[in-house]
Amino acid sequence: MIMYLKRKYISLLYVLIIALTVGCSNSMEEIVYNFPLERDVVEQVILEKQLTWRIEDEQSLNEGQSNFSLRDEDNVFCSINSTDGEWGRVIILQFHFPLDYTTEQIQQFNKEEWPSIFELTCTFYGNSKNAKKIYKEFLGYLKGRNSNEYDYGYFTKRIDDTHFRVKLAPFTNNSNYYQIATLEILNSETYEKRAFEFAKGWINRAKRQGIKVLDNISVSDIIEIKTEDEELRLIVEGHLEDIQELKNIPKNLQEVLTHHAHKDDYFTAKLVDDTSSMDVFVLATSLNSRELGQDRSHHINYYTKGKLSVINFSPLNE
Known part of the structure; x- marks a missing residue:
């Protein structure tokens, strides 16, 4: 018994x-909210995170998109834009600070609000479990740079199929401090589609500036380029190999750039096509080596001085 x-x-x-x-x-x-976000969801999550943001306006310019304008108690402006559907799942937060915002206020905002902003954005997207990890790596990124020396900063991080991007700008009233300009989360499908759209904008901008754009050029053609133009824009189909991080910014690269470059913002690689291969610099990306090893349309800033090639965007071939 x-x-x-x-x-x-x-x-x-x-x-x-x-x-x-x-x-x-x-x-x-994990709760995964439907995109585009609805007002009651935005209000609920902001309340749960104990933030003081209040919704001032709500817009839906296109189907599958919503945009909320918010302000906090100190009149800091934030927009929350979320989309789904044709362009994939993406959320973008943008920030603007009052003209009379002080150094003490931006210091306090960065210290107290940044962690909450990361957590808020990740929660909306359905990645709250990654918020602390992303924020820790973001702080590590900041340790190696300051806004006075390097101007803008672009933090990128990828976890599985999710890409995290933060654009930093010098604080308007004291360039010793950074302010977050935009924070966005998107999936790989959206990342690829946006690269294609950014590349189109890159071409149009070059044309407005009077810079020649050479399309469908080969690597062997680039090696033989002879021109009196200081800069060209090149579009080359090929793939990347031997992708490496930089230990420091080479002098010849810094000499042709209009800003003080940071080593974390660039990689080196070999651009390869059917005709030849060449050394290139690559703007930091969250695409991995396997993806960059695929055939892509590489959009290159070519500098005649030193014959330097810097890849800006690499959308997949259509």
């Missing part, structure tokens, strides 16, 4: 443990 009760007790205990485990697992399951 005692043995029977003991076995029954163990069986009940086992069932209880399983039930508790399943219950905890379900309670910790």
Whole structure:
């Protein structure tokens, strides 16, 4: 009898443990909000995160998109733009600070609000479990640079199929400090589509500036380029090999750039096509080596001085 009760007790205990485990697992399951975000969801999450942002305006310019304008108690402006559908799943937060915003205020904002902003954005996207990890790496990125020396900063991080991007700008009233200009999260499908759109903008901008754009040029053609133009824009189909991080910014690269470059913002690689291969610099990207090893349309800033090639965008070939 005692043995029977003991076995029954163990069986009940086992069932209880399983039930508790399943219950905890379900309670910790990540909430994935439907995009575009709706007003009640935005208000609910902001309240849960104990933020002081209030919604001032709501717009939906296109189907599958919503945009909310918010302000906090110090009149800092934030827009939350979310889209889904044809262009994939993406959320973008943009920030603007009042003209009279002080150095003390931006210091306090960066220290107290940045962690909450990362958590808020990740929660909306359904990646709240990654918020602390992303923020920690973001702080590590900042340790190696300052806004006075390097102007803008572009932090990129990828976890599985999700890309995190932060654009930093010098604080308007004191360039010793950074302010977050934009923070966005998007999936790989959206990342690829946006690269294609950015590349089109890059071409149009070059044409407005009177810079020649040479399309469908080969690597061997680039090696033989002879021109009096200081800069060209080149579009080359090929793939990248031997992708490496920079230990420092080479002098010849810094000499042709209009800003003080940071080593974390560039890679080196070999651009390869059917005709030849050549050394190039590549703007930091969250595409991996396998993806960059695919045939792509590489959009290059070519500098005659030193014959330097810097790849800006690499959309997949259509």
